[in-house]
Every structure is written in structure tokens, then in C-alpha cells.
Amino acid sequence: MKDSSKYYLTDHYSWVKTETGTFMCAHETADGLVYSVLSQDKHTLLEGNASYMEFKKNDKLVDSPSATYIYRMQCPNLWDCIGTNIIRQVIRASQAKNMYHTFSESIGERVSLTGGIHYHLFPSPQKVLETPDSTYQRMGMSFKRDALKSAARFILEHADRLEKIQAPDLLDELMKIHRVGSWTARATVADYTNELATYPYGDAAIRFYAREALPCHEWPKEEAAFIQELHKVAGAKNMSSSIATLIMVHEIKRG
Structure with a gap:
């Protein structure tokens, strides 16, 4: 049953739109496959076993009626989070999303989900290391290869230990990976936790999302000034809900 007070985000690149218009995603974990299926309007969780976090909409960042409660899937696979944000480095979001899906469809494991729908998982660390350079070149990912392989080796060596580390210390650990700096580490921890x-x-x-959400507001272009203005407009106490709100508005306006 539709509940318009709820909205489920699909910003993580693992989400795909099916032929019927529903949205689905899946991740491999030590305990098996974790997946989720959403309705076409993203107001209803149809099925799945994924964990979600609830955020309350920040009304200060919305200029039209929308859901009150926002839900975001907690990505259960740290490797997927790292790999996704390495792919996001220094390229446009649309290009990064296409690259993520090309990568998954080319060398990721193919699994069957609900209704016999097939889904390609993000390639495992082992697969990333085994894949020859020529395949990365064919996928247009030669410039991502070294960083992905460095991250894959790090995960395989330290996976058990990393799963027990809390967010502040996890940031420092991730930045030990070659070509993983503060932006990539912070984006990874945000997805994972x-x-x-x-x-x-x-x-x-986020600067773009803020301009979409409140187009009449004068948002600074410079990063530090923008952060100060966002705190002023949204309130600095619960930025997680504010970021979730901006993502929701972006998804609604982009259809």
C-alpha cells in the first residue's frame, strides 16, 4: 500500500530501474545476498532484506510538498562503497554512474533476483585483481584500474579488521589506500554507515542539489562559504537529515 509520507532514496549507483519501472539493487555480503525492490514512485518498499536508515525531512530545504520521512539503504559491502567512490573521482556523476554499471555488467557476477530478474553485482576484489589491463581499456577504465586494484588488495588483506572499526578511525584507515584521499574516504564512510x-x-x-532545492536562494560558489551558508539555512545540528533531504529533492525534480 502506498504511503506518500515515505520516500526511498536511490542515489547509490547499485540501484537500477527495471523494465517495469521498479527499482532494485543487490549486494554480496558474508551472510549472503542483500537486496531491495522499490515501487515506481519510490514511496514503497516492495520486498527485500536490506537495512535502511530513517531521516526526517528538513522543511527548511524544501519549497514544495514532499514526503516527511526519507529512507536510505545502508550499503552492507565496504568494498562496494570504496569502489563506487573511486569511480566517482574527478568525473561527472552521469559518467561515473554509467561506468559503474558498465563495470558491473562486464565483469560482475550475474545473479537472479525476484521474479527471475537478473542483476549484475559490483565486481569482487578478487575479480578486480584478476581482470587483465586490456579489459579495463575496453571498458574505458584504464585510469581507474590502479586505484581500484590498490583498494581491492587492501580490502582482501584487512577486511576482517575493517569491519570492526568505527567511522572516525575508518576514515584514517581508508586513506592508507593509494589514491584514496579525504573526499573518497568520507564519501565511502557515509555510504557504509x-x-x-x-x-x-x-x-x-551537494552545491548543485542545494541550488535545485532552493533556486531563489543565493548559494555561494566557493566550498567553505557554501558550507557556512548551508549550516545557516538548514541548521548545523542534523546534517545527515539535511543531506538526505537535498538528495530526495534532486531525485524528485529529476524524475
Whole structure:
């Protein structure tokens, strides 16, 4: 049954739109496959076993009626979070999303989900290391190869230990990976923990979302000034809910 007070975010690149218009995603974990299926309007969780975090909409960042409660899937696979944000580095969001899906469809494991629908998982660390350079070149990912392989080796070596580390220390650990700096580490931890306030929310994506949400407001272009203005407009106490609100508004306006 539809509940318009709820809205489920699909900003993580693992989400795909099916032929019927529903949305689905899946991740491999040590305990098996975790998946989720959403309705076409993203107001209803149809099925799945994924964990979600609830955020209350920040009304100060919305200029039209929308859902009160926002839900974001907690990505259960740290490797997927790292790999996704390495792919996001220094390229446009649309290009990064296409690259993520090309990568998954080319070398990721193919699994069957509800209704016999097939889904390609994000490639495992082992697969990333086994894949020859020529395949990365064919996928247009030669410039991502070294960083992905460095991260894959790090995960395989330290996976058990990393799963037990809390967010502040996890940031420091991730930045030990070659070509993983503060932005990538913070974006990764935000995806993995759903503590969205960890995300580097002065970046170009959030600045763009803020302009979409409140187009009549004069948002600073410079990162530090933008963060100060966002705190002023939204309130600095619960930035996770504010970031979730901006993502929701972006998804609604983009259809």
C-alpha cells in the first residue's frame, strides 16, 4: 500500500530501474545476498532484506510538498562503497554512474533476483585483481584500474579488521589506500554507515542539489562559504537529515 509520507532514496549507483519501472539493487555480503525492490514512485518498499536508515525531512530545504520521512539503504559491502567512490573521482556523476554499471555488467557476477530478474553485482576484489589491463581499456577504465586494484588488495588483506572499526578511525584507515584521499574516504564512510554528515557536503554535487532545492536562494560558489551558508539555512545540528533531504529533492525534480 502506498504511503506518500515515505520516500526511498536511490542515489547509490547499485540501484537500477527495471523494465517495469521498479527499482532494485543487490549486494554480496558474508551472510549472503542483500537486496531491495522499490515501487515506481519510490514511496514503497516492495520486498527485500536490506537495512535502511530513517531521516526526517528538513522543511527548511524544501519549497514544495514532499514526503516527511526519507529512507536510505545502508550499503552492507565496504568494498562496494570504496569502489563506487573511486569511480566517482574527478568525473561527472552521469559518467561515473554509467561506468559503474558498465563495470558491473562486464565483469560482475550475474545473479537472479525476484521474479527471475537478473542483476549484475559490483565486481569482487578478487575479480578486480584478476581482470587483465586490456579489459579495463575496453571498458574505458584504464585510469581507474590502479586505484581500484590498490583498494581491492587492501580490502582482501584487512577486511576482517575493517569491519570492526568505527567511522572516525575508518576514515584514517581508508586513506592508507593509494589514491584514496579525504573526499573518497568520507564519501565511502557515509555510504557504509549512512552517517551522511560524514559526506564532504561542500562538494559540487551537494552545491548543485542545494541550488535545485532552493533556486531563489543565493548559494555561494566557493566550498567553505557554501558550507557556512548551508549550516545557516538548514541548521548545523542534523546534517545527515539535511543531506538526505537535498538528495530526495534532486531525485524528485529529476524524475
